[in-house]
Amino acid sequence: QVQLKQSGPGLVQPSQSLSITCTVSGFSLTSYGVHWVRQSPGKGLEWLGVIWSGGSTDYNAAFISRLSISKDNSKSQVFFKMNSLQADDTAIYYCARNLRRTVYAMDYWGQGTSVTVSS
Amino acid sequence: DIQMTQSSSSFSVSLGDRVTITCKASEDIYNRLAWYQQKPGNAPRLLISGATSLETGVPSRFSGSGSGKDYTLSITSLQTEDVATYYCQQYWSTPLTFGAGTKLELK
Numbered sequence: 001q002v003q004l005k006q007s008g009p010g011l012v013q014p015s016q017s018l019s020i021t022c023t024v025s026g027f028s029l030t031s032y033g034v035h036w037v038r039q040s041p042g043k044g045l046e047w048l049g050v051i052w053s054g055g056s057t058d059y060n061a062a063f064i065s066r067l068s069i070s071k072d073n074s075k076s077q078v079f080f081k082m083n084s085l086q087a088d089d090t091a092i093y094y095c096a097r098n099l100r101r102t103v104y105a106m107d108y109w110g111q112g113t114s115v116t117v118s119s
Numbered sequence: 120d121i122q123m124t125q126s127s128s129s130f131s132v133s134l135g136d137r138v139t140i141t142c143k144a145s146e147d148i149y150n151r152l153a154w155y156q157q158k159p160g161n162a163p164r165l166l167i168s169g170a171t172s173l174e175t176g177v178p179s180r181f182s183g184s185g186s187g188k189d190y191t192l193s194i195t196s197l198q199t200e201d202v203a204t205y206y207c208q209q210y211w212s213t214p215l216t217f218g219a220g221t222k223l224e225l226k
Contacts, residue, residue: 109164
């Protein structure tokens with residue numbers, strides 16, 4: 001069955017970077033895109049970006065200067081990196097599979113990585 | 120960016136009620152709308168895409184409608200397991216954007 005499993009730290013120091021790996025199973029990264037979304041009480045659900053099956057990426061312009069999404073198809077892994085984190089980046093970060101081509105909704109989600117930015 | 124407004128942040132419901140949740144986009148999104156259900160501690164669950172297409176496994180008491188800027192999610196005969204927070208999301212243009220959510224609470 002389709003699964004997305006996230007691994008990454010729960011605590012990040014201010015100004016440091018956040019790296020999360022999303023390991024997928026039950027589907028191929030060469031066939032589906034993977035989105036990154038975060039959720040916080042203050043800002044709700046925010047779309048951060050997506051890496052498409054062909055490897056191209058789209059980023060939310062609000063984060064483009066400090067966000068990078070890449071993948072390794074052979075390992076079924078998607079890599080998320082955000083730089084220069086501040087307190088208001090405290091959130092739950094999710095990876096999620098794109099439903100299908102031209103329908104940019106998310107049908108399967110990772111378990112979420114709860115990230116706190118604090119010294 | 121397209122803003123998605125869910126007019127009610129929460130409302131009280133009773134089991135068996137018909138519930139309608141509304142979502143308004145700041146511009147025409149041409150039915151590029153998804154609805155999600157989220158329960159505490161869980162990731163969102165996709166219910167509907169394309170404004171009206173029910174995802175596999177979603178009970179038929181859920182339905183979506185709307186066009187242009189205005190969309191609704193309806194639940195006929197609310198069940199206990201439907202008590203959750205519901206979000207709309209547009210995918211007409213990037214950045215993809217979500218509504219702030221509508222939380223259903225039992226009376």
